[in-house]
Amino acid sequence: xxxxxxxxxSGQKLKQLIRxxxxxxxxxxxxxDLSDSDIYTSTMNVVNAITNKTADRGIIVDAYAVAxxxxxxxxxxxxxxxxxxxxTAQMTRTHNNTQIICLGAKITADNLSCxxxxxxxxxxxxxxxHQIRVDMLNRML
Amino acid sequence: MKIAIGCxxxxxxxxxxxxxxxxxxxxxxxxxxxxxxxxxxxxIFGRKVGKLVAENEVDLGICICGTGVGINxxxxxxxxxxxxxxxxxxxxxxxxxxxxANVVGTGGRVVGVGTIEYILDAFLKAEYKPTxxxxxxxxxxxxxxxxxxxIENDNxxxxxxxxxxxxxxxx
Numbered sequence: 038x039x040x041x042x043x044x045x046x047s048g049q050k051l052k053q054l055i056r057x058x059x060x061x062x063x064x065x066x067x068x069x070d071l072s073d074s075d076i077y078t079s080t081m082n083v084v085n086a087i088t089n090k091t092a093d094r095g096i097i098v099d100a101y102a103v104a105x106x107x108x109x110x111x112x113x114x115x116x117x118x119x120x121x122x123x124x125t126a127q128m129t130r131t132h133n134n135t136q137i138i139c140l141g142a143k144i145t146a147d148n149l150s151c152x153x154x155x156x157x158x159x160x161x162x163x164x165x166x167h168q169i170r171v172d173m174l175n176r177m178l
Numbered sequence: 179m180k181i182a183i184g185c186x187x188x189x190x191x192x193x194x195x196x197x198x199x200x201x202x203x204x205x206x207x208x209x210x211x212x213x214x215x216x217x218x219x220x221x222i223f224g225r226k227v228g229k230l231v232a233e234n235e236v237d238l239g240i241c242i243c244g245t246g247v248g249i250n251x252x253x254x255x256x257x258x259x260x261x262x263x264x265x266x267x268x269x270x271x272x273x274x275x276x277x278x279a280n281v282v283g284t285g286g287r288v289v290g291v292g293t294i295e296y297i298l299d300a301f302l303k304a305e306y307k308p309t310x311x312x313x314x315x316x317x318x319x320x321x322x323x324x325x326x327x328x329i330e331n332d333n334x335x336x337x338x339x340x341x342x343x344x345x346x347x348x349x
Contacts, residue, residue, distance in 0.1 A: 077318055101272045103262045103279070104315070110254040110261075111322035118247040121265040124288055125245040133247050144269055165349035169342050170248055173221035173335050177255040177328045 038065060038158065041092040043072045043079035044142075048098030051142040051150055055096060058151035059158070066158070080108040080139075084115055087136045095137035096154050102141035109137050113178050116171070121145050126153040130160035132167050179237045179302060182230040184210040184223035184253075188244040189286030192294065196240065199295050205302075208236060219342075222335060224252025229329050231280050232258035240298065241283035250283035257323040260316065265289050267300045274304035278316055 040059070044052035052072065059066050069092070071082035076099050083095035083105075095117075097105040102119040109117035117137040118129040121144060129135040138157050140150045181200055185193035190212060197207045210226035212218050220243045227239040231253075239259070243249040246263045254261040261281035262273030265288060273279035282301045284294060306312075327334065341347065 077315060101269045101276070103264075103269065103273045103277055106250075106263055107254065107260050107277060107279075107319050108322070110251050111319060116247075116251055118245075118251070119263040121269075122288060125247060125285060128245050129247045132245070133251070135247065141269060143272075144266065163349075166347050169338050169347045170219050170221055172338050173219060174248075174252055174255060176334050176338070177221065177225060177252065178323055178326065 044098040045076040047100040102139040105139035184227040186220040192286035220248040221252040224249040228253035228256030239281035246285035270301040278306035
């Protein structure tokens with residue numbers, strides 16, 4: 038699986054920990070870091086990698102997981118979720134076909150954040166009745 | 179304050195409790211639905227909240243679904259919306275102070291009613307703290323979506339609802 042990660046200054050440390058954690062968990066994660074000092078550019082780098090299909094999933098880390106949610110979801114075809122706990126890490130993948138998650142280094146502890154990122158990558162989209170909602174989101178923008 | 183609130187069928191009871199909380203504080207609440215537990219689709223209600231916010235019909239919007247992701251993403255697809263999906267008070271405050279968020283949401287299956295009340299209270303009381311950097315980022319986000327029919331076309335979901343009724347979408 039091709040995974041792109043990015044962080045601004047406040048997310049750099051946690052982003053590195055997540056990368057190390059994921060690489061230790063699975064051999065087949067090919068992780069590329071697209072970080073920029075600016076959260077807008079970091080987020081758009083991840084969005085573009087998903088849009089042009091060079092990556093399967095994206096993970097963005099900043100202070101609160103608010104800015105990447107705002108920026109990424111303003112792009113056609115992108116569903117980005119702010120993740121703070123286990124239930125959403127899995128369910129957003131299963132129900133929303135989320136390609137990108139963002140994590141807040143000031144809100145969610147390092148150890149939990151690493152596991153949330155892993156749980157997100159391990160989960161698969163269920164499709165079926167959920168697809169009408171994804172189609173509707175893609176019609177909006 | 180005038181506040182729009184929306185939900186999907188998973189958390190209608192939680193949404194009603196949140197709306198009652200806001201009314202008790204003296205706010206005017208526009209509940210865009212859904213109003214019962216019949217299966218429906220979160221983009222319908224996220225768009226309605228986003229539209230009221232974008233057209234300045236309300237001061238702020240609130241979106242709740244199971245995890246909060248679906249309905250808040252829908253609101254975020256409306257030009258002019260700056261939505262935040264939060265699970266705690268500190269993030270809700272940061273969303274307003276740092277990014278001047280005009281929609282806040284959470285997961286009704288994730289966060290309890292007490293925390294939701296605290297989140298709403300903190301979000302409504304917090305004020306944007308402008309800096310040149312924050313103003314520039316907000317301007318960038320506001321400019322992201324090119325002109326489209328998402329706000330004015332109330333029938334954009336019709337073709338999908340027709341396909342749904344015809345059994346196109348099934349598990």
